[in-house]
Amino acid sequence: MRTPDSGGSAGVGDPADRLARDLADVALGSGPPATVEDAQALQERLAPLVRQEPLDLAGVSLVAGLDVAYSPGDDRLAAAAVVLAAPDWTVVETATAVSRPRFPYVPGLFAFREAPALLEAVAGLRAVPDVWVCDGFGLAHPRRFGLACHIGLALDRPVLGVGKTPFIGRAEPPAAPRGSWSDLEDGGEVVGRCLRTRDGVKPVYVSVGHRVDLDSATELVLRLAPRYRLPEPVREADRHCRARLAAV
DNA sequence: GCGACAG
């Protein structure tokens, strides 16, 4: 039985566990931070909890994709969580949630806008994916704690981020062939990878969210994008959240 | 100080 002084791995009284609960509270609606400063401080406290570790790709049979779409007319937004099965990435389950943004769009604080709705959609899923793919960044973030990290810690599952346009850092253009990549560097450290998923087509940016490493993330994204620039989970999630919004 | 800035 676990007691407060039993020591060892994370218990409910642990600092790490407290932070994880703070994050879940924020993400699930006990209210966003009151100020930009509070939000940034929360990210700084949580960033050290991100873990990078190899992911056994041979054991990956279910992959989830997450994305959000905004309504042109009103202030609604729709989040989608989709699950695809290996090896051909057929969609096997989808869940969506419609809500309103509770935090303004501030570069770097993106997650406080989208994570609540995304986690609401995730809660409607029955499957247990082996790894999750977010539309956005993870460690490639000013405080090394982007959306993919928020989701990763909230779920305590392997998560990686795929961005379409550069946010922070610098990367040399990868060679033209699909599979070529270059380091995305910021402040003297490698925070992600600039990866070419199609011959001669604009690259994507891959970064670690939680419980994966860059090599695993890169290889997985490549496998998830056999035909289009963006990985299938992200494309499907994008398709579903838009459809949900259109479906009044 | 100024510009840049995921979705």
Added chain:
DNA sequence: ATCTTGTCGC
């Protein structure tokens, strides 16, 4: 994110 036509290329 969203507002937006046609067009070049595989």
